[in-house]
Amino acid sequence: MKQKVKIVIDGKSIELPVLESTEGLNVVDVRGLINEGMFTYDPGFLSTASCDSKVTYIDGDKGILLYRGYPIEQLAEHSSHLEVSFLLLHGELPTSRELNAFESSINENMKLDEHFKKIFDGFTSNSHPMAMVCAATAGLAALNHDNLDISDSEYRLNAATQLIAKIPTITAMAYRKSVGKPFIEPSADLSYAENFLHMCFGEPRSKPKVSKTLSSALDKIFILHADHEQNASTSTVRMAGSTECNPFAAIAAGTAALWGPSHGGANEAVLDMLIEIGEEAKIDAYVEKAKDKDDPFKLMGFGHRVYKNFDPRATVMQSSAHAVLEEQGAGDDPLLAVAQKLEKIAREQNYFVERKLYPNIDFYSGITLKAMGIPVPMFTAIFTLGRMPGWITHWTEMVSSPFKIARPRQLYLGSQSRDYVNINQR
Numbered sequence: 001m002k003q004k005v006k007i008v009i010d011g012k013s014i015e016l017p018v019l020e021s022t023e024g025l026n027v028v029d030v031r032g033l034i035n036e037g038m039f040t041y042d043p044g045f046l047s048t049a050s051c052d053s054k055v056t057y058i059d060g061d062k063g064i065l066l067y068r069g070y071p072i073e074q075l076a077e078h079s080s081h082l083e084v085s086f087l088l089l090h091g092e093l094p095t096s097r098e099l100n101a102f103e104s105s106i107n108e109n110m111k112l113d114e115h116f117k118k119i120f121d122g123f124t125s126n127s128h129p130m131a132m133v134c135a136a137t138a139g140l141a142a143l144n145h146d147n148l149d150i151s152d153s154e155y156r157l158n159a160a161t162q163l164i165a166k167i168p169t170i171t172a173m174a175y176r177k178s179v180g181k182p183f184i185e186p187s188a189d190l191s192y193a194e195n196f197l198h199m200c201f202g203e204p205r206s207k208p209k210v211s212k213t214l215s216s217a218l219d220k221i222f223i224l225h226a227d228h229e230q231n232a233s234t235s236t237v238r239m240a241g242s243t244e245c246n247p248f249a250a251i252a253a254g255t256a257a258l259w260g261p262s263h264g265g266a267n268e269a270v271l272d273m274l275i276e277i278g279e280e281a282k283i284d285a286y287v288e289k290a291k292d293k294d295d296p297f298k299l300m301g302f303g304h305r306v307y308k309n310f311d312p313r314a315t316v317m318q319s320s321a322h323a324v325l326e327e328q329g330a331g332d333d334p335l336l337a338v339a340q341k342l343e344k345i346a347r348e349q350n351y352f353v354e355r356k357l358y359p360n361i362d363f364y365s366g367i368t369l370k371a372m373g374i375p376v377p378m379f380t381a382i383f384t385l386g387r388m389p390g391w392i393t394h395w396t397e398m399v400s401s402p403f404k405i406a407r408p409r410q411l412y413l414g415s416q417s418r419d420y421v422n423i424n425q426r
Contacts, residue, residue, distance in 0.1 A: 004016060005018060014033070019052075053397060058306060063315075080219060084226050119135060119139050129380075133381050140166065150247065153400070163251055164389055175381075184202045185199075194210045196218065196385070213323050214372055217321070217324045224317060224386070225383055232263050238406070267301070269300040270366035278335075300362070302357040302358065325340070325367070336371055339363075340367075342359075
């Protein structure tokens with residue numbers, strides 16, 4: 001027998017159905033409340049399911065993250081970013097033939113035509129990379145608008161392919177623009193992560209030289225950021241997409257949402273914190289500041305809003321981060337030395353252990369990207385690159401089934417109806 005929840009409104013008993021999940025909490029279906037002249041109030045939608053989805057499952061208390069049912073630890077160890085992208089898009093892991101075809105399709109579509117590249121001419125070298133990435137992603141809508149048909153599965157798959165293929169090229173171009181260097185074309189001989197590193201740090205007409213350690217660590221970063229359920233940017237993509245707009249425009253909206261320091265900018269905040277601390281000799285003083293409730297200073301990159309036990313992504317990223325630090329000679333960088341000592345303190349001091357203030361994915365991805373030589377303003381742009389398959393998968397999932405345009409309600413607390421007063425009488 002299916003569960004129901006009973007509530008009483010002005011003495012009238014109302015029954016609301018309970019919808020059962022395959023994993024995690026069940027939800028109360030409150031859609032019928034509006035017929036009773038009432039709706040729910042939930043700022044930030046912290047207790048509201050805005051949709052149903054088969055893509056990603058998170059159990060923050062147990063430290064579980066599943067993509068299509070597969071544990072993130074297994075995917076990060078055995079898979080690649082493009083294989084995970086295929087899994088998210090299609091719901092199942094690919095065969096060797098399917099993966100080869102998908103990788104070839106992505107590789108063939110990585111280039112941007114010369115005319116489109118001129119979009120970067122509108123920016124100066126000190127423009128934030130996210131501004132460039134957001135604008136260029138939205139610009140793709142102009143190239144893919146005449147045949148817009150979101151009801152067509154072939155169109156949706158083509159849009160997904162174009163976005164996953166072109167986002168590393170766009171992101172690398174944003175970097176090259178910021179350092180005043182000419183753009184580098186993608187290479188057919190390189191993997192996804194290798195291509196991105198080559199397009200960022202390679203030299204024109206020179207044979208690609210990409211470290212396997214760095215490309216492997218970056219590929220893991222992409223996998224670990226590929227999706228994270230109904231976060232702010234994913235919800236933004238769904239909300240924008242519910243208007244039936246061009247999918248490239250919906251993804252650009254999600255990119256803008258990710259830019260916020262409370263979302264995709266968290267790993268930037270880690271580096272800002274390391275810069276503020278500056279040197280190992282000051283760590284103890286800053287740790288004490290973090291423990292002081294009256295001090296506004298916070299240690300960034302420790303603990304997590306969702307994961308109350310540990311961040312499974314951080315557990316995966318730890319070994320890759322250490323491998324990159326070792327190869328890049330992190331001991332020569334005072335900020336990375338600060339990061340390594342902070343990590344040790346957080347894992348050993350009772351204050352942090354008892355409060356579960358463990359290093360999270362933002363901590364490890366931040367110091368890994370820093371060790372790779374990637375400038376801090378690029379961090380969120382790389383997050384965008386990794387999250388692309390998740391965003392387009394959620395958009396595809398939504399438009400593939402009957403859906404409604406998003407229209408949240410509000411609790412109105414403004415003035416009641418009143419008459420206009422002529423300006424001469426005010």
